[in-house]
Amino acid sequence: MALLPVGQGRGYADGMQPEIATGPTAATAVVRDATPADVPGLDACYACARHAERIAGADGVAVRYLLIESAGVVAGFGRLILSDRRDRSGLNYTPRIVNLNVRPDLQGRGFGSLLIGAMERIARSAGCRALYIGASRDNPRALALYLRLGYGPIPEADRKDVRLHAGADGVPSRRERDAIYVVKSLVDASAANP
Numbered sequence: 001m002a003l004l005p006v007g008q009g010r011g012y013a014d015g016m017q018p019e020i021a022t023g024p025t026a027a028t029a030v031v032r033d034a035t036p037a038d039v040p041g042l043d044a045c046y047a048c049a050r051h052a053e054r055i056a057g058a059d060g061v062a063v064r065y066l067l068i069e070s071a072g073v074v075a076g077f078g079r080l081i082l083s084d085r086r087d088r089s090g091l092n093y094t095p096r097i098v099n100l101n102v103r104p105d106l107q108g109r110g111f112g113s114l115l116i117g118a119m120e121r122i123a124r125s126a127g128c129r130a131l132y133i134g135a136s137r138d139n140p141r142a143l144a145l146y147l148r149l150g151y152g153p154i155p156e157a158d159r160k161d162v163r164l165h166a167g168a169d170g171v172p173s174r175r176e177r178d179a180i181y182v183v184k185s186l187v188d189a190s191a192a193n194p
């Protein structure tokens with residue numbers, strides 16, 4: 001399994017450098033696919049009964065369950081969905097980042113930004129032209145972070161053709177309907193995160 005180094009002093013804005021010199025730091029972080037052995041570490045980020053199921057459901061191609069770790073500590077995780085298929089009604093399931101969480105005691109140290117940047121590089125390598133990410137309306141800090149990383153409103157012309165989080169029945173849950181989604185083009189390399 002390939003490790004993707006993401007730290008090395010790159011990938012975060014001024015002022016985001018970790019303040020501590022020991023323990024998990026963004027500078028030494030790597031991003032990799034989660035394995036069943038990572039479930040306790042994922043739970044420390046966000047306790048969820050579905051980690052094992054999501055790891056099993058990740059095929060390493062269309063769906064990745066990725067984590068960022070440093071000093072042997074899982075600092076955060078997220079699911080990267082790369083499939084770009086259309087459903088029977090013609091709506092497009094867009095490449096997107098979901099379930100993004102950084103361990104509460106490690107938030108604000110750049111891990112989330114680095115993980116998003118790594119996911120963008122993976123998505124671009126997979127040929128995705130754009131990547132979507134969402135947060136609930138009552139999470140302005142997450143949304144502010146996405147805007148800072150180059151995400152922006154979904155163009156009006158695309159909205160009717162985009163389905164982000166539909167359930168198995170094709171109907172988005174109330175949580176999804178309450179979320180705000182933003183999009184970033186991956187086409188212009190100069191607009192990518194370093």
Ligand SMILES: CC(C)(COP(=O)(O)OP(=O)(O)OC[C@H]1O[C@@H](n2cnc3c(N)ncnc32)[C@H](O)[C@@H]1OP(=O)(O)O)[C@@H](O)C(=O)NCCC(=O)NCCS
Pocket residue numbers: 016099100101102103106107108109110111112113114134135136139141142144145
């Ligand atoms: C949102 C989140 C993934 C960002 O990861 P992170 O590692 O904390 O982010 P970074 O350190 O790279 O960037 C920090 C910025 O993230 C944003 N942020 C959002 N929630 C934050 C939190 N609880 N703590 C710190 N920063 C947060 C802010 O914009 C912050 O910058 P600011 O301090 O200038 O406001 C992470 O904070 C988190 O897991 N929050 C709880 C779950 C969540 O909101 N998930 C996303 C929506 S599903």
